[in-house]
Amino acid sequence: xxxxxxxxxxxxxxxxxxxxxxxxxxxxxxxxxxxxxxxxxxxxxxxxxxxxxxxxxxxxxxxxxxxxxxxxxxxxxxxxxxxxxxxxxxxxxxxxxxxxxxxxxxxxxxxxxxxxxxxxxxxxxxxxxxxxxxxxxxxxxxxxxxxxxxxxxxxxxxxxxxxxxxxxxxxxxxxxxxxxxxxxxxxxxxxxxxxxxxxxxxxxxxxxxxxxxxxxxxxxxxxxxxxxxxxxxxxxxxxxxxxxxxxxxxxxxxxxxxxxxxxxxxxxxxxxxxxxxxxxxxxxxxxxxxxxxxxxxxxxxxxxxxxxxxxxxxxxxxxxxxxxxxxxxxxxxxxxxxxxxxxxxxxxxxxxxxxxxxxxxxxxxxxxxxxxxxxxxxxxxxxxxxxxxxxxxxxxxxxxxxxxxxxxxxxxxxxxxxxxxxxxxxxxxxxxxxxxxxxxxxxxxxxxxxxxxxxxxx
Amino acid sequence: xxxxxxxxxxxxxxxxxxxxxxxxxxxxxxxxxxxxxxxxxxxxxxxxxxxxxxxxxxxxxxxxxxxxxxxxxxxxxxxxxxxxxxxxxxxxxxxxxxxxxxxxxxxxxxxxxxxxxxxxxxxxxxxxxxxxxxxxxxxxxxxxxxxxxxxxxxxxxxxxxxxxxxxxxxxxxxxxxxxxxxxxxxxxxxxxxxxxxxxxxxxxxxxxxxxxxxxxxxxxxxxxxxxxxxxxxxxxxxxxxxxxxxxxxxxxxxxxxxxxxxxxxxxxxxxxxxxxxxxxxxxxxxxxxxxxxxxxxxxxxxxxxxxxxxxxxxxxxxxxxxxxxxxxxxxxxxxxxxxxxxxxxxxxxxxxxxxxxxxxxxxxxxxxxxxxxxxxxxxxxxxxxxxxxxxxxxxxxxxxxxxxxxxxxxxxxxxxxxxxxxxxxxxxxxxxxxxxxxxxxxxxxxxxxxxxxxxxxx
Numbered sequence: 026x027x028x029x030x031x032x033x034x035x036x037x038x039x040x041x042x043x044x045x046x047x048x049x050x051x052x053x054x055x056x057x058x059x060x061x062x063x064x065x066x067x068x069x070x071x072x073x074x075x076x077x078x079x080x081x082x083x084x085x086x087x088x089x090x091x092x093x094x095x096x097x098x099x100x101x102x103x104x105x106x107x108x109x110x111x112x113x114x115x116x117x118x119x120x121x122x123x124x125x126x127x128x129x130x131x132x133x134x135x136x137x138x139x140x141x142x143x144x145x146x147x148x149x150x151x152x153x154x155x156x157x158x159x160x161x162x163x164x165x166x167x168x169x170x171x172x173x174x175x176x177x178x179x180x181x182x183x184x185x186x187x188x189x190x191x192x193x194x195x196x197x198x199x200x201x202x203x204x205x206x207x208x209x210x211x212x213x214x215x216x217x218x219x220x221x222x223x224x225x226x227x228x229x230x231x232x233x234x235x236x237x238x239x240x241x242x243x244x245x246x247x248x249x250x251x252x253x254x255x256x257x258x259x260x261x262x263x264x265x266x267x268x269x270x271x272x273x274x275x276x277x278x279x280x281x282x283x284x285x286x287x288x289x290x291x292x293x294x295x296x297x298x299x300x301x302x303x304x305x306x307x308x309x310x311x312x313x314x315x316x317x318x319x320x321x322x323x324x325x326x327x328x329x330x331x332x333x334x335x336x337x338x339x340x341x342x343x344x345x346x347x348x349x350x351x352x353x354x355x356x357x358x359x360x361x362x363x364x365x366x367x368x369x370x371x372x373x374x375x376x377x378x379x380x381x382x383x384x385x386x387x388x389x390x391x392x393x394x395x396x397x398x399x400x401x402x403x404x405x406x407x408x409x410x411x412x413x414x415x416x417x418x419x420x421x422x423x424x425x426x427x428x429x430x431x432x433x434x435x436x437x438x439x440x441x442x443x444x445x446x447x448x449x450x451x452x453x454x455x456x457x458x459x460x461x462x463x464x465x466x467x468x469x470x471x472x473x474x475x476x477x478x479x480x481x482x483x
Numbered sequence: 484x485x486x487x488x489x490x491x492x493x494x495x496x497x498x499x500x501x502x503x504x505x506x507x508x509x510x511x512x513x514x515x516x517x518x519x520x521x522x523x524x525x526x527x528x529x530x531x532x533x534x535x536x537x538x539x540x541x542x543x544x545x546x547x548x549x550x551x552x553x554x555x556x557x558x559x560x561x562x563x564x565x566x567x568x569x570x571x572x573x574x575x576x577x578x579x580x581x582x583x584x585x586x587x588x589x590x591x592x593x594x595x596x597x598x599x600x601x602x603x604x605x606x607x608x609x610x611x612x613x614x615x616x617x618x619x620x621x622x623x624x625x626x627x628x629x630x631x632x633x634x635x636x637x638x639x640x641x642x643x644x645x646x647x648x649x650x651x652x653x654x655x656x657x658x659x660x661x662x663x664x665x666x667x668x669x670x671x672x673x674x675x676x677x678x679x680x681x682x683x684x685x686x687x688x689x690x691x692x693x694x695x696x697x698x699x700x701x702x703x704x705x706x707x708x709x710x711x712x713x714x715x716x717x718x719x720x721x722x723x724x725x726x727x728x729x730x731x732x733x734x735x736x737x738x739x740x741x742x743x744x745x746x747x748x749x750x751x752x753x754x755x756x757x758x759x760x761x762x763x764x765x766x767x768x769x770x771x772x773x774x775x776x777x778x779x780x781x782x783x784x785x786x787x788x789x790x791x792x793x794x795x796x797x798x799x800x801x802x803x804x805x806x807x808x809x810x811x812x813x814x815x816x817x818x819x820x821x822x823x824x825x826x827x828x829x830x831x832x833x834x835x836x837x838x839x840x841x842x843x844x845x846x847x848x849x850x851x852x853x854x855x856x857x858x859x860x861x862x863x864x865x866x867x868x869x870x871x872x873x874x875x876x877x878x879x880x881x882x883x884x885x886x887x888x889x890x891x892x893x894x895x896x897x898x899x900x901x902x903x904x905x906x907x908x909x910x911x912x913x914x915x916x917x918x919x920x921x922x923x924x925x926x927x928x929x930x931x932x933x934x935x936x937x938x939x940x941x
Binding site: 047073077078314327351355363390391421424428429430437446455 | 807814888902
């Protein structure tokens with residue numbers, strides 16, 4: 026029996042293992058997982074910590090029994106120490122056992138990412154948490170339940186920082202959030218970042234923008250943070266959520282080439298340069314559909330797709346990763362904000378002549394109760410008129426995320442902005458308009474866009 | 484100054500007039516409207532009649548002032564009597580004036596549809612309404628407010644019949660609905676029709692399926708309907724909503740060719756066979772992206788698009804109608820149900836080898852509060868593996884309609900079912916899953932579909 030070994034039990038690894046079994050059940054599939062939590066939805070931690078999801082066990086995408094029921098051999102609490110690609114074997118070390126070698130015919134690396142460590146002194150102060158693994162999530166939960174903190178500081182205003190601000194506020198804590206940039210959520214335009222900031226403040230979060238933290242230390246009754254302006258703020262609990270970096274060293278130590286930000290380099294079939302070694306998920310570079318070079322966009326959706334491709338190819342099938350558009354969405358209190366494709370600055374770096382127009386429409390016919398305003402920022406190329414990206418912001422319940430997905434599907438097919446109006450989208454007054462806001466936004470872009478790029482032609 | 488004349492003040496006519504002014508403001512644009520209600524959302528009548536939309540005036544997509552502000556000359560309460568295409572003129576008859584001739588350089592016909600009259604005796608009985616125009620909607624409203632009816636009968640279980648059942652129930656009436664077919668909502672598969680039927684019954688609607696009405700007459704205290712089985716039911720009010728037929732005679736009388744169901748024949752530029760005469764909306768045949776011959780699918784979304792194309796071409800621009808997918812959605816009480824593309828029987832008539840698979844998933848991660856079950860029926864071609872259609876049914880609030888639109892966008896681009904999994908769709912636990920239900924449904928289809936069409940190969 027041929028043997029596929031997968032290292033990593035999160036999105037990429039599990040997807041690879043499941044797909045391999047679907048494509049060719051004659052292969053044996055082993056899955057090496059560093060902790061005891063295979064296939065957990067780390068994205069769900071904020072909702073567990075807010076109390077909205079009472080049981081951490083429900084964060085599992087699948088139970089152990091389900092995974093094993095698909096014919097996958099699970100090795101939990103087992104560290105993959107090093108790979109000997111010439112011998113086709115991996116040395117693994119179970120927490121409670123001796124190191125041993127496991128042979129493979131094909132190997133998939135899904136080693137994921139680790140929290141980025143910002144240049145702050147005292148990150149190891151008790152009461153400071155880097156929220157990334159299930160174990161850390163459970164540690165924060167223990168702190169919240171056993172010690173009933175009243176105040177929290179969050180360092181970092183990205184997706185997770187904002188979700189945690191929401192979560193801890195729902196839990197009743199007073200929350201202070203620090204962000205080094207002039208506004209929060211750097212992944213969308215500042216126009217939207219400021220609206221998100223307003224939503225945070227409306228819900229009582231104290232937000233300090235343009236403020237970096239330089240040191241953390243234990244205080245008389247909790248943790249004290251010092252910002253670069255010399256101010257100090259104290260709280261019972263500090264979360265540091267400053268993004269992630271690829272966890273690629275298992276691969277690079279055996280000769281896999283690394284690229285952008287140290288992520289493993291792979292082709293569209295998720296093959297590395299090392300024979301019979303594939304890689305997928307947050308540990309690899311991301312192929313972007315609209316960019317000419319590789320980038321690094323660690324997202325669960327992408328990890329699932331790449332893992333599926335790796336798993337299919339590893340057992341002799343043929344699949345290609347079709348590329349990311351960086352599609353992301355987040356709910357913060359009553360607001361939903363998302364993006365897909367490129368923003369202007371990103372598009373300009375790729376040689377496009379981008380231009381952005383923001384439209385404001387009702388999410389559905391205003392005469393039907395509950396209509397709310399939906400903001401859509403469309404970015405298109407002034408020369409080819411191709412759609413390059415879209416950002417949406419609206420109320421929870423206004424079908425913001427699936428409208429974003431209509432844009433993502435249009436982007437996948439390289440539509441022009443103008444052609445979006447030709448799509449036959451659904452309409453009923455309680456849910457939309459005869460021209461969906463997606464289309465209105467594109468029609469407004471097309472009417473307002475200059476005939477050529479003023480920057481290029483100047 | 485060149486002059487565009489548009490006949491009809493609903494979706495197609497208004498879109499044509501507005502687009503013409505956008506494309507070439509040097510053209511004069513006149514709009515002949517048979518009644519006093521230009522640009523009204525007839526789709527909104529159920530919500531006005533339910534009381535959810537208190538003022539009928541708010542059903543207007545745009546006010547008269549807005550339309551006139553775009554440089555369009557409005558002629559209300561004016562019937563277009565006949566066209567003399569050789570002389571490039573139309574004879575019109577204002578309600579309060581004498582017939583006169585209006586000359587045009589280009590003409591757009593947007594004469595819409597009229598209610599289909601089912602073979603029922605006594606449709607002119609007082610208390611019986613054919614809900615189609617604003618005037619009829621206001622008459623029903625007068626009946627509801629002035630006479631406070633307690634009971635209503637609805638004849639016809641299509642979109643409008645179901646929306647009106649919902650509306651009158653919300654208003655507190657006891658509602659009986661008759662449908663000649665074995666279940667309601669013939670535009671979706673009976674599996675979904677039965678679930679919609681259940682939703683109606685849960686809300687107290689008495690539904691009689693497989694029951695045709697043969698006669699209506701005045702009764703002692705209201706209106707009596709007689710079904711073909713000899714039963715009689717009495718109510719204060721009867722609505723007959725049995726679909727529509729194209730209102731094409733203004734065009735055919737001047738030589739425009741008619742086709743499917745008597746609708747005006749047009750090309751992709753919305754040109755008729757008569758020189759300088761365009762037509763759009765519910766009075767024309769529909770070009771369908773997945774069908775090899777013309778069909779008739781009267782929908783507001785399509786009328787808007789066709790009108791826009793007609794208006795652009797009429798003033799010397801160039802546009803082509805890109806085709807309908809028959810995308811439709813309706814909200815009935817707490818349920819949203821929709822479809823796009825072809826159902827199996829329709830696809831088979833087009834020479835495809837269709838096969839349908841129904842998946843049931845959560846609309847978002849089940850660990851986040853409020854998750855509900857979403858049913859998706861994917862129809863794909865067994866030979867080419869091309870996506871042919873999708874039907875969705877789920878709870879109001881579960882982003883059903885914009886998920887339908889992701890399918891509609893995929894269909895527009897002739898994707899295979901398998902490739903839908905490659906789309907980079909958005910994910911956050913409160914709103915979706917790492918594989919969106921749209922993708923899960925397609926992946927399940929791809930895993931379950933037989934390798935070839937058993938019907939063809941038998």
